[in-house]
Each structure stands twice: as C-alpha cells, then as structure tokens.
Amino acid sequence: xxxxxxxxxxxxxxxxxxxxxxxxxxxxxxxxxxxxxxxxxxxxxxxxxxxxxxxxxxxxxxxxxxxxxxxxxxxxxxxx
Amino acid sequence: xxxxxxxxxxxxxxxxxxxxxxxxxxxxxxxxxxxxxxxxxxxxxxxxxxxxxxxxxxxxxxxxxxxxxxxxxxxxxxxxxxxxxxxxxxxxxxxxxxxxxxxxxxxxxxxxxxxxxxxxxxxxxxxxxxxxxxxxxxxxxxxxxxxxxxxxxxxxxxxxxxxxxxxxxxxxxxxxxxxxxxxxxxxxxxxxxxxxxxxxxxxxxxxxxxxxxxxxxxxxxxxxxxxxxxxxxxxxxxxxxxxxxxxxxxxxxxxxxxxxxxxxxxxxxxxxxxxxxxxxxxxxxxxxxxxxxxxxxxxxxxxxxxxxxxxxxxxxxxxxxxxxxxxxxxxxxxxxxxxxxxxxxxxxxxxxxxxxxxxxxxxxxxxxxxxxxxxxxxxxxxxxxxxxxxxxxxxxxxxxxxxxxxxxxxxxxxxxxxxxxxxxxxxxxxxxxxxxxxxxxxxxxxxxxxxxxxxxxxxxxxxxxxxxxxxxxxxxxxxxxxxxxxxxxxxxxxxxxxxxxxxxxxxxxxxxxxxxxxxxxxxxxxxxxxxxxxxxxxxxxxxxxxxxxxxxxxxxxxxxxxxxxxxxxxxxxxxxxxxxxxxxxxxxxxxxxxxxxx
Numbered sequence: 058x059x060x061x062x063x064x065x066x067x068x069x070x071x072x073x074x075x076x077x078x079x080x081x082x083x084x085x086x087x088x089x090x091x092x093x094x095x096x097x098x099x100x101x102x103x104x105x106x107x108x109x110x111x112x113x114x115x116x117x118x119x120x121x122x123x124x125x126x127x128x129x130x131x132x133x134x135x136x137x
Numbered sequence: 138x139x140x141x142x143x144x145x146x147x148x149x150x151x152x153x154x155x156x157x158x159x160x161x162x163x164x165x166x167x168x169x170x171x172x173x174x175x176x177x178x179x180x181x182x183x184x185x186x187x188x189x190x191x192x193x194x195x196x197x198x199x200x201x202x203x204x205x206x207x208x209x210x211x212x213x214x215x216x217x218x219x220x221x222x223x224x225x226x227x228x229x230x231x232x233x234x235x236x237x238x239x240x241x242x243x244x245x246x247x248x249x250x251x252x253x254x255x256x257x258x259x260x261x262x263x264x265x266x267x268x269x270x271x272x273x274x275x276x277x278x279x280x281x282x283x284x285x286x287x288x289x290x291x292x293x294x295x296x297x298x299x300x301x302x303x304x305x306x307x308x309x310x311x312x313x314x315x316x317x318x319x320x321x322x323x324x325x326x327x328x329x330x331x332x333x334x335x336x337x338x339x340x341x342x343x344x345x346x347x348x349x350x351x352x353x354x355x356x357x358x359x360x361x362x363x364x365x366x367x368x369x370x371x372x373x374x375x376x377x378x379x380x381x382x383x384x385x386x387x388x389x390x391x392x393x394x395x396x397x398x399x400x401x402x403x404x405x406x407x408x409x410x411x412x413x414x415x416x417x418x419x420x421x422x423x424x425x426x427x428x429x430x431x432x433x434x435x436x437x438x439x440x441x442x443x444x445x446x447x448x449x450x451x452x453x454x455x456x457x458x459x460x461x462x463x464x465x466x467x468x469x470x471x472x473x474x475x476x477x478x479x480x481x482x483x484x485x486x487x488x489x490x491x492x493x494x495x496x497x498x499x500x501x502x503x504x505x506x507x508x509x510x511x512x513x514x515x516x517x518x519x520x521x522x523x524x525x526x527x528x529x530x531x532x533x534x535x536x537x538x539x540x541x542x543x544x545x546x547x548x549x550x551x552x553x554x555x556x557x558x559x560x561x562x563x564x565x566x567x568x569x570x571x572x573x574x575x576x577x578x579x580x581x582x583x584x585x586x587x588x589x590x591x592x593x594x595x596x597x598x599x600x601x602x603x604x605x606x607x608x609x610x611x612x613x614x615x616x617x618x619x620x621x622x623x624x625x626x627x628x629x630x631x632x633x634x635x636x637x638x639x640x641x642x643x644x645x646x647x648x649x650x651x652x653x654x655x656x657x658x659x660x661x662x663x664x665x666x667x668x669x670x671x672x673x674x675x676x677x678x679x680x681x682x683x684x685x686x687x688x689x690x691x692x693x694x695x696x697x698x699x700x701x702x703x704x705x706x707x708x709x710x711x712x713x714x715x716x717x718x719x720x721x722x723x724x725x726x727x728x729x730x731x732x733x734x735x
Contacts, residue, residue, distance in 0.1 A: 072150040099176060099339065103349035104146035115342050 062109075062136055066127055069104045073097060086123030093122075101127070109136050141187055145179075145349050152179035155186050156193075163191040164367050167218035167270065169202050169260075171229035172346040176339075180356035188519050190364040192220075199344070200229075202256075206264050214267070220363050221270040222320060225257055226346060227277040227300075235279060235296060243294035250303040253277065258310040261317045269595050271366040273359075274311055275322035276304040279331060315574060315596045318366070318524045325358045365522040369583045371500055372474050373422040373452065374413065374521075375465060377483035378429060378437075382410060382446065384508065387437055388429055397443045402508065409511045410445040420530030421521065422452040422472060422537055426464035426481075431456040452537040461488050462495040472537065473647045475585065475683070480520055484508075529576060529623040536622055536648065557652060557721040560617040564654065564722050566661040569603055569610035569627075576624045577612055580644060584627075585683040587655070588644040589676070589690060590704075594629070602641075607632035609665045613658045615649055615722075625649050626658040630665060636672040637708070643676075643690075650686070653719040659694070663716035674716075675699075676707040 067081040074092050076085075087093035102118050105111070105127065111134055113121075120126045142148055166181070168174045175196045185192040195216050197205045202225070205213040213221075227234065230253045238246045254277075261274050279300055290297050304323055311317045326334045329351050336348035347355055379386045383406045384396030396403045417423050423446070427434060434456040438448040448454070453471045455464035461483070469476045477498040483489055489501050500520040504511060515521075523530070569577045574596065581594055594602070602608040608631035615622040629642040640662060645655050666674055676691040680703075692698060694715050696707035709715060718724060 069146045072146040075150075075153045095343075096175060099343050099345070100145065100149060100179075103176075103339075104144070104149065107144040107349060108146060113338075115338050118338075118342065 069108050073100050083125045148179040148183050152182040160191045163193045164219040166192045166194045166220045167216050168222045169197040170224035171226050173344045176345050180352045184356040184360035188360050188364045218270040221272050223274040228280050238296040254307050265314050272317040273320040275320045278323040278326040329354050361519045361522050370523045371480045371520040372478035374480045375424045375426050378427040380484040392441050405508045420533040424453040424468045427456045429456050562617045562722045563725045565614045577627050580627045584644040586647045586686050588684050590679045591681045628662045638666040638671040639675045656719045657722045660716050660718040667711050673710050678705040
C-alpha cells in the first residue's frame, strides 16, 4: 500500500514533467524521463518544497534523480 | 480577480495546458536577463493568461545582452518580439557595489551606478532602433545581502538614496525613448520584502533571481506591465453606491445614517473615495450605476459634507430601478465608449454575476466582502494600468464635464449651425513631429469607432511615414469656449502615383463627432496632398466590428465609389469644393508645440 507521501510525490513529478499520474512510479528517474534536466530538477525542488512545506538544501537537491531518492530525502526530513 | 494558483506544481501543470493549445495572436515576450529567468516561465504563462493576455515567452541565453540586441542574426532578432523585458540586476552588473559603497563614498558610488544605468539605457535605445517591440527595462533593487543597518536611510548620501536617484534618472532616460518603460522591479522587491526576496539556495545553485513564492509576485507584476503595453486600458469606472461608496443603504438609513466620515467605518469609505478621485485625475471617467432614487442620490452628492466625490466628478449618473446591465449599456452609450472600456465596482456578488453573465466584456472587480479590502482590490485592477499619462489623459475627465455643458448648449440651440457657432471652435493643424508622436501613436492604437482603416501602425511605421517625402502624418487640435479637447484627429496620406494620394489613416476621437471637425481635418489633408502635387485623393474604408459610424464617410461627401469588399475605395478631385475648410471652425496658427508629459 503506497503511502500518502508517495502519492503526492508522484503527483508532483507528474505535474512537473507533464506525465500521466499512472506513468510515474517509484522507479521513475532521470534515466526514464528525457526532460529530467538541471532546470527541471529545480522545478521539482520548488514543487516539492511547495507541496510539503519543507526546505530542501542544495545537497539534498543533488539527490533528486528519481522518485525513490526524493522519497528518501523526504523521509530523512521526517515527512511521512 | 480570483486569487489563482499558489503552488509551483500547479503553475507548471497549468502552464503546460496553456502552452499545449497556443492561442492565435498571443504576444511574444522576449526576456534578456543577467539571472536564470527561465524558471519564471510557467508563472508568467499562467499569470498573463489570467489577465486574458496570453504570451509566448522566449528567454535569451543567460547573461547575453548586447550580443543579442546588436547582432542582426541573434536568436532575439529572429524572434521579432512584441515586448522585450530587459532584466538586469544590480548585483549581477556590479557584484560588490552595495558592500563597497560605504568605503568608496558617494561620488564613486554614483559613478558606478551611472555606468549600469547607461548600459541599460543603451540597450533599450539599441533595441528600440532595431525591433518593433515595446521595451520594459527593470529598475534596480537593493538586495538584502548588503550590510543592513537601521540607520541606512539616515545618510542623505547613503546607498539607499543614491539608488533611488539612479532609478529616477532611469525613468527620465527611458521617457525619452518611444515606447520604452520602466518595469518596477525595485517596487516588486520592496513589496515582497528585500530580505525575503531571494532564496539563497536557488541563487547559489542556479542563479535564480528570487524564491519560488516571489516568482509568482514577479510574474504577476510583469504580466500587468505587459498587458498594459499591448492592451488598451479601461476608460471608465462604474460604481455602485450603497456599501460601495459609503456604508449602509441611503434609501433606508438616510444621509445622516449612512457611514462616511473620519471615524471607523466611515473612514474606510472616505479613503476609497479619495482613491477613486485620484483615478479620475489620472484620466479615468467615473460613473454611477445604482438601484436607487435619482433625486435622493443627487442630493447626497450635492449636500453630504463628507462626500469627496461630488456630482460634477461623474461623467454619467444612472440612479434608477432598471437592471444594472441596462445602466451599463446606457453609460457606455452616453459616453460614446465600448462596454469593454468599463470597470465595474459593486459590493453585491449577485449584481457582479449578472454583469459577468450578460456583459462578459466588462471588467468586473471581485470586491471582498469586507470594505477594508476595497482599496487593495482597486490596486489590483490590471485594466487600470497605463504606462504613461499624456496631458490629454489628465484633462479627459474635465473634457467630459465640458461635454455635459456642450450638450446643454445643444439643447438650447435652435439649429445645428447655431450650436456649432455658439461653441466658438478653434483648430490648429500640423505635421507630426517628435513632440506629437506619442499622442498620435496612442490615438492610432486605441481609436475604434471613428477610424476609417483601423491600421494600427507602430512607432517605427509612423517614423517611416514622417521621414518619407511621399507621405505625411498630420494632426488636428481642437479648442472651444468650454475647454481644450487636445489632439483629436490623426491622418496619414501617401503617394499612390503622380496624381493620386491615398488616405492611409483617418481617425478622430469620437467625443468631437458631429461638429464638422472631420471636414476641417479632411480639408487640411487635401491641402497637404495638393502641395505635394496631387490631383486627386483616394479614400479607403475598411469595415471592422466597431467602425460602422463612418461607413458612409466618403459616400456622404460625394467621393466617387470605386467599390471593393474588404476595403472600399473612393476618390475625389482635390479641386472639389468638398475639401473647403468649414466656416464654423476658426483655423489658428500653431502657437506652441504639443506639450507631452514625459
């Protein structure tokens, strides 16, 4: 059973990259999405900050290469 | 306007939807910046759409300014943008100036600020010379990163004041460049709070100019500025009375019972009235659409000591029991303006919904339920943004007042001739030059009804006509015993062949319709054509949705009808008496140049 955080994160990633929600899984990453470039990493970062009302550090942003890693960062910040 | 999206992800999604089905005629906005402006894209696309002014933004390669503006083969040159935003930030142009300013002193600080300003103005001037785009140049904001001291503003030669001086000079410089304007970046930063403007992480990682929340504010401000450059502003603010201009219901509470004065809650309404009076001084007309008894309303306007808005401030008063859409139609008709030129203020959501449904072209303001929010709501009406005021704008409200006096004369006059004679009209005519260019351009952009061809020439087109020996750009100014109507006619004629000149453009402000002013102006155009050696004048009527009032202009003046569909052509011999200057209008020599405020 996927958590609410996972659902919301997949939704954010879907909105940033313009993908159908069902096409975004935990495995979705910069290797599966062409547009996952440095500009869009910033868009993901801003979107995640806005969605969960958290502040992401540059070091954490460097981890934003897949939904799985984003979830790990959020978990590390106590978002659950 | 409703509050709109709040989260970056929503903006990204909405922007993608908007960009997926691009609109015909969306304005092209080019951005040259010293920071990563591209992150603004979704915010800009959405905010412009919300103002009903769709844009397609294009972002120049980061940090390239002169390269893009000066090179004819640059990507910018290939964009042919409608609006160009020059977004240079102080800290990118002179990275450490804010920190060094106390050490180097005011003279050296001033010099370095001047250098930035001159570079910015130089870019604006070069861009203006090369492209047809309107130009928005961001003024300079102090970032929060400088050593802030509570007494910074205490030093008259301190950085705060030097920067403000620099921005003032920037405004002066840009006013000298046609269609170049300040984008108030400094004001936007100040409104958001300089210390909260940037997100250090986004800046150091990606050179983003501001935090994601502030991108929304910046995009909103930019959207309004862009809209004001490419869409005409509204002309008239239509006001409800009860619970809009005062608290309570006049018909029930009586003039003594309503809330208006210097204490709460009356002071809220009094300040709102003061702001409306300010709008009137900036050239917007005021009108009333109220469901109430007319005499009660007039007594209130004439007699209540706390009313700042008096009867004479309103160009039209509709106090009756008709549905409001009928009153708005009446107001538009009386003032001879389009319904799309009206802004509607009413505290009653039902009335607002009725207007939205029946007259969707009217700008309906979403007033908050609490009158404490009225002023802020007024400040957010994008349709009331105008880049620059001309003298004609400042005088407009008075002109309509004298229009009411003129109508009274018309009622008393026994014949049209008597009426026109009693007006004691005088007209000046002349060729367009630098001092009249801005007003001429303004009329070309906004005149809809009395406009034979509705060709929206831009400033560059106009300059070409002005500089050509085979064309002339002409104007007419009108005065009468009730006041100065200002520059009201614009015409452009150019050579078709050795004997024929064509009236490319002929338009007139509709507030002087029916006074033979157009005949005086036609006489002047004929005079110019004759002086250039022409034998006949060709007229064009190009029908639009709004210019039916002039469809018989040439027919009724005995021009020969040459036919045509999209463009009707007419011709007349220049020797014809139809080109005589009308006797009712005295022609006076040009005394002083058109005074355009800069």
